[in-house]
Amino acid sequence: MTTKEFSYSLNEHSESLRPFAMRLTKDSDDANDLMQDTMLKAFTNRDKFSDGTNLKAWLYTIMKNTFITRYQQIKRRATFVDTTENMHFLNSGEVLIENGVFGSFAMSDIWQRISLLEDCYKVPFLMHHEGYKYYEIAEELNLPIGTVKNRIHLARKSLKEQLSVYKAD
Structure with a gap:
């Protein structure tokens, strides 16, 4: 060829x-x-x-x-390979270890914002968060499935706006 x-x-x-x-x-x-x-x-x-x-x-x-x-x-x-004797520089580089305090603050703030949602949005959102399927939530709350999806979407959107300070860059 x-x-x-x-x-x-x-x-x-x-x-x-x-x-x-x-x-x-x-x-x-x-x-x-x-x-x-x-x-x-x-x-x-x-x-x-x-x-x-x-x-x-x-x-x-x-x-x-x-x-x-x-x-x-x-x-x-x-991969960081430490070639120093006795490994004195283990914490060098851009690696940070967090102790979980920021995570606790964030979770506390998230749950506080969820509690402030109106019940018509909070209940379907929490049920979905707990693992219920859309159709199960619709049956439990006696709502059309489209309404359930919409309310969960609006709850997520509201929380996303309120918690934008936690957005990863």
Whole structure:
């Protein structure tokens, strides 16, 4: 297969790889990067491809291996290895250990805000929080299922607005 024919075949299969890249990375920019790396590796290693074999499967394998390699590199970079004698610098770096006080304040504030909700919103919300299904809540409260879903949605929305100070950046 000539270089031109190989390039044409790569181009034909590139769009079928995009959903696989999205499934692996779960981000469109990372998926585009993975697609580009895959195509580059395939093109630079075209001499290793055997004519008559499945090009699409070969590309999927390259993409999967590229993703795994990149993931392992990121994990290695994030690992802190202490090389000091007697490990004097264990708390260096950007690692913080919380003692749970902030979590208690947050939970206290959350439950306080829930208690301030009107009963028509609070009761379905708490039942859903306890694990009841929508239809079970509807039967218990003798309400249409759409009303139950709407009230839970409005309760969540209200709590989200009131508790925006806890929003993670």
